[in-house]
Amino acid sequence: MNSNMERPYVVGIDIGGTNTVFGIVDARGTIIASSSIKTAGYPTAEEYADEVCKNLLPLIIANGGVDKIRGIGVGAPNGNYYTGTIEFAPNLPWKGVIPLAAMFEERLGIPTALTNDANAAAIGEMTYGAARGMKDFIMITLGTGGGSGIVVNGQMVYGHDGFAGELGHVIIRRDGRLCGCGRKGCLETYCSATGVARTAREVLAARTDASLLRDVPAESITSKDVYDAAVKGDKLAQEIFEFTGNILGEALADAVAFSSPEAIVLFGGLAKSGDYIMKPIEKSLEENVLNIYKGKTKLLISELKDSDAAVLGASALAWELKDLKE
Amino acid sequence: MNSNMERPYVVGIDIGGTNTVFGIVDARGTIIASSSIKTAGYPTAEEYADEVCKNLLPLIIANGGVDKIRGIGVGAPNGNYYTGTIEFAPNLPWKGVIPLAAMFEERLGIPTALTNDANAAAIGEMTYGAARGMKDFIMITLGTGGGSGIVVNGQMVYGHDGFAGELGHVIIRRDGRLCGCGRKGCLETYCSATGVARTAREVLAARTDASLLRDVPAESITSKDVYDAAVKGDKLAQEIFEFTGNILGEALADAVAFSSPEAIVLFGGLAKSGDYIMKPIEKSLEENVLNIYKGKTKLLISELKDSDAAVLGASALAWELKDLKE
Numbered sequence: 101m102n103s104n105m106e107r108p109y110v111v112g113i114d115i116g117g118t119n120t121v122f123g124i125v126d127a128r129g130t131i132i133a134s135s136s137i138k139t140a141g142y143p144t145a146e147e148y149a150d151e152v153c154k155n156l157l158p159l160i161i162a163n164g165g166v167d168k169i170r171g172i173g174v175g176a177p178n179g180n181y182y183t184g185t186i187e188f189a190p191n192l193p194w195k196g197v198i199p200l201a202a203m204f205e206e207r208l209g210i211p212t213a214l215t216n217d218a219n220a221a222a223i224g225e226m227t228y229g230a231a232r233g234m235k236d237f238i239m240i241t242l243g244t245g246g247g248s249g250i251v252v253n254g255q256m257v258y259g260h261d262g263f264a265g266e267l268g269h270v271i272i273r274r275d276g277r278l279c280g281c282g283r284k285g286c287l288e289t290y291c292s293a294t295g296v297a298r299t300a301r302e303v304l305a306a307r308t309d310a311s312l313l314r315d316v317p318a319e320s321i322t323s324k325d326v327y328d329a330a331v332k333g334d335k336l337a338q339e340i341f342e343f344t345g346n347i348l349g350e351a352l353a354d355a356v357a358f359s360s361p362e363a364i365v366l367f368g369g370l371a372k373s374g375d376y377i378m379k380p381i382e383k384s385l386e387e388n389v390l391n392i393y394k395g396k397t398k399l400l401i402s403e404l405k406d407s408d409a410a411v412l413g414a415s416a417l418a419w420e421l422k423d424l425k426e
Numbered sequence: 427m428n429s430n431m432e433r434p435y436v437v438g439i440d441i442g443g444t445n446t447v448f449g450i451v452d453a454r455g456t457i458i459a460s461s462s463i464k465t466a467g468y469p470t471a472e473e474y475a476d477e478v479c480k481n482l483l484p485l486i487i488a489n490g491g492v493d494k495i496r497g498i499g500v501g502a503p504n505g506n507y508y509t510g511t512i513e514f515a516p517n518l519p520w521k522g523v524i525p526l527a528a529m530f531e532e533r534l535g536i537p538t539a540l541t542n543d544a545n546a547a548a549i550g551e552m553t554y555g556a557a558r559g560m561k562d563f564i565m566i567t568l569g570t571g572g573g574s575g576i577v578v579n580g581q582m583v584y585g586h587d588g589f590a591g592e593l594g595h596v597i598i599r600r601d602g603r604l605c606g607c608g609r610k611g612c613l614e615t616y617c618s619a620t621g622v623a624r625t626a627r628e629v630l631a632a633r634t635d636a637s638l639l640r641d642v643p644a645e646s647i648t649s650k651d652v653y654d655a656a657v658k659g660d661k662l663a664q665e666i667f668e669f670t671g672n673i674l675g676e677a678l679a680d681a682v683a684f685s686s687p688e689a690i691v692l693f694g695g696l697a698k699s700g701d702y703i704m705k706p707i708e709k710s711l712e713e714n715v716l717n718i719y720k721g722k723t724k725l726l727i728s729e730l731k732d733s734d735a736a737v738l739g740a741s742a743l744a745w746e747l748k749d750l751k752e
Contacts, residue, residue: 236586250684252578252585259578259686260562261722269716270680273600281716354596358576358684360585390595390607396587 107170109163111210112415113152114217115139115176115200117191120148122156124163125415129228131408133159145194149203157208172204172212173417175220175410180262184214211421217241217410219256219265221367221402222249224413229403230365237363238355239402240267240348242370245280246288246295252359268292272351291348293369296323299340311336323370330376341376348377349384356385356393363398367409371401433496435489437536438741439478440543441465441502441526443517446474448482450489451741455554457734459485471520475529483534498530498538499743501546501736506588510540537747543567543736545582545591547693547728548575550739555729556691563689564681565728566593566674568696571606572614572621578685594618598677617674619695622649625666637662649696656702667702674703675710682711682719689724693735697727 109132113122116139123134135155142148160166178189184201186192201214215223222239225231231239231251239249246268250257257264268288269281276285277298289295300313300321312329313321313336329337352364364385370377382399389397404412435458439448442465449460461481468474486492504515510527512518527540541549548565551557557565561580567573572594576583583590594614595607602611603624615621626639626647638655639647639662655663678690690711696703708725715723730738 234586236590252583252590253581255579255581257578257685260560260688261686261719263718264562264578264684264686266683266716266718269683271676271714274676283714283716350597350600354680355684357592357595358590358681359583360587360590362586388597388609390592390609392589392592393587 107168109168110170110415110418111156111160111172112220112411112413112418113156113172113174113204114220114410114414115174115186115192116217116410117177120152121411122152122159123411123415124159124169125412127419129412129416131411133163134411135159140193142193145198145200146203148194149200149207153204153207160208166208166210169210171418171421172208172210173220173223173414173421174200174204174212174214175217175414175417176200176214177217179214179216179219181213181215181219181256181258182262184212186214211418213417213421215256215258215417216247216249216265217413218247219249219258220413220417221247221404221409222251222365222413223256223416224404224409225365225367225402226251227416227419228412230400231363234362236359237361237365238267238352238359239365239367240352242292242366242368244293246292250359251361257359267351267355270351270354272347287348287351291344291351291370293323296326296340296344296370297321299343300326300337303336303340303343307336309336313337323373327373327376330373338376341373342380344370345377345380345382346384349381349386350388352381352385352397352399353388353390356389356397360393361397363400365400365402367402367404372406433494435494436496436741436744437482437486437498438546438737438739438744439482439498439500439530440546440736440740441500441512441518442543442736443503446478447737448478448485449737449741450485450495451738453745455738455742457737459489460737461485466519468519471524471526472529474520475526475533479530479533486534492534492536495536497744497747498534498536499546499549499740499747500526500530500538500540501543501740501743502526502540503543505540505542505545507539507541507545507582507584508588510538512540537744539743539747541582541584541743542573542575542591543739544573545575545584546739546743547573547730547735548577548691548739549582549742550730550735551691551693551728552577553742553745554738556726557689560688562685563687563691564593564678564685565691565693566678568618568692568694570619572618576685577687583685593677593681596677596680598673613674613677617670617677617696619649622652622666622670622696623647625669626652626663629662629666629669633662635662639663649699653699653702656699664702667699668706670696671703671706672710675707675712676714678707678711678723679714679716679719682715682723686719687723689726691726691728693728693730698732
């Protein structure tokens with residue numbers, strides 16, 4: 101009955117625009133074997149899936165074979181949990197709707213679930229990380245863009261169509277910055293690595309204060325440059341983080357009014373900018389949140405290692421899977 | 427085993443600032459008996475609970491006795507589902523935390539659940555109304571204030587503390603109108619009966635267009651006056667609804683990015699203003715929503731009769747209750 105005993109491992113596959121990373125994970129969240137291939141360069145999704153399986157299968161065999169695997173979890177941009185498909189992902193090589201979960205199931209005979217990368221990160225955090233034991237929390241990923249995974253009553257919020265949890269696209273500044281989605285003022289245009297760089301360019305252009313950031317060509321400024329300058333005591337760089345954290349806190353205050361989570365977990369490069377960004381977020385969240393929520397929502401940083409998080413997150417999805425024959 | 431057969435009825439109690447209405451409801455959502463008392467005027471919550479039970483018990487007895495009742499559901503402002511308590515409700519006569527569910531259980535020996543009125547409305551809509559069969563929807567109540575009840579995966583979103591779903595208090599205009607909660611720009615300061623009246627006063631003061639609304643003393647204008655004027659073809663009144671609907675559509679677009687609901691159900695006086703408000707909401711929602719959600723979210727009006735909705739909503743909560751001895 102207890103399949104976790106008979107099948108002690110899960111597989112996590114993280115599909116990024118550049119690399120596809122996969123690994124075998126045990127119940128403690130240890131990656132016991134992993135490898136990767138390039139995501140692009142295959143004429144069809146079928147050939148891509150063949151190549152993933154060709155590289156993954158030896159790892160599985162070396163660790164006891166297919167019978168030891170509980171399931172496969174896949175994290176991918178625009179992944180739809182309900183259908184197991186990737187749908188119109190702008191940063192992946194395949195057009196239209198790709199039934200990737202079914203492709204892996206067919207090739208390996210292992211039940212496979214798929215969701216978007218931010219949801220996978222949330223499930224990873226709930227299974228192995230900072231949100232262990234929590235029934236209500238929100239994961240915010242602050243990478244190139246801004247994503248989110250929302251957990252309510254211990255369950256992922258997928259919505260009626262599988263696409264819930266796009267907090268990077270709530271409008272935080274009406275008629276604000278133009279977003280890649282075509283609208284204006286989306287949260288991710290301010291609160292993401294790209295958003296921080298954009299703020300830096302705006303501030304440098306609008307003001308005349310001295311700043312270490314003026315040594316970097318404006319168009320190539322990254323959030324890493326801003327962080328490095330902030331660490332060296334650069335006031336302008338620190339202000340950029342304050343501005344960013346302040347806006348994120350405003351957005352999180354609205355998110356709290358939605359699902360009143362026990363914690364908000366921040367993940368991704370920006371979350372690693374330490375107090376420069378965390379203090380302003382915390383302050384802004386507390387200032388902006390409705391009275392009844394004040395002091396109740398923990399603000400946490402992901403406990404998963406950056407290098408492991410994507411595979412762990414994807415893998416965590418697989419613990420809930422049933423055997424194909426069940 | 428099937429307690430719904432043995433116990434065919436539930437009781438709904440709706441606690442408002444002025445009246446407490448209660449009724450016995452069958453599985454089809456028919457109120458087979460009901461009555462009410464004044465909410466205020468009792469020295470203590472205990473005496474209030476005594477009075478409710480004194481008036482409710484004869485109805486129960488007339489319909490087969492306590493053994494026919496599956497449970498009691500209570501809807502009340504600031505109701506906390508987890509604890510069965512009403513907590514610091516500004517519009518109710520009792521101070522502090524009142525364990526009202528336990529009080530009714532003690533007095534009547536019937537299992538009792540309690541939640542806030544907007545959540546009760548959502549459960550009522552899911553059980554008897556426009557959201558029957560839906561697993562993901564958002565109920566927006568547009569009364570004096572603005573409330574919400576959010577359902578995800580077929581379950582109410584209560585949050586970790588029981589206070590989730592305060593969409594009336596998301597900030598839709600940064601530094602906007604002062605709200606009763608002490609913050610600025612909350613949705614309910616624009617999108618509620620009070621908000622519409624406020625908009626009317628602002629617009630009448632700022633502009634010089636002729637309007638039927640100029641016949642009403644500014645301080646006594648209600649959303650009903652605005653509706654009546656709109657029906658008579660008053661352009662300014664119609665614009666006020668457009669302004670209101672436009673803002674609500676913006677807020678709903680953000681809510682969709684959160685839980686991607688199958689439908690948003692509008693309830694309360696304002697929702698009855700027909701196309702004057704529904705068309706602008708619909709238009710604004712579609713204009714403001716992220717691409718992937720476009721055309722997917724139904725905008726519905728509550729199917730519950732205003733006079734019955736509060737008792738039905740509260741009663742619906744009781745179908746999920748287990749026997750006290752189970």
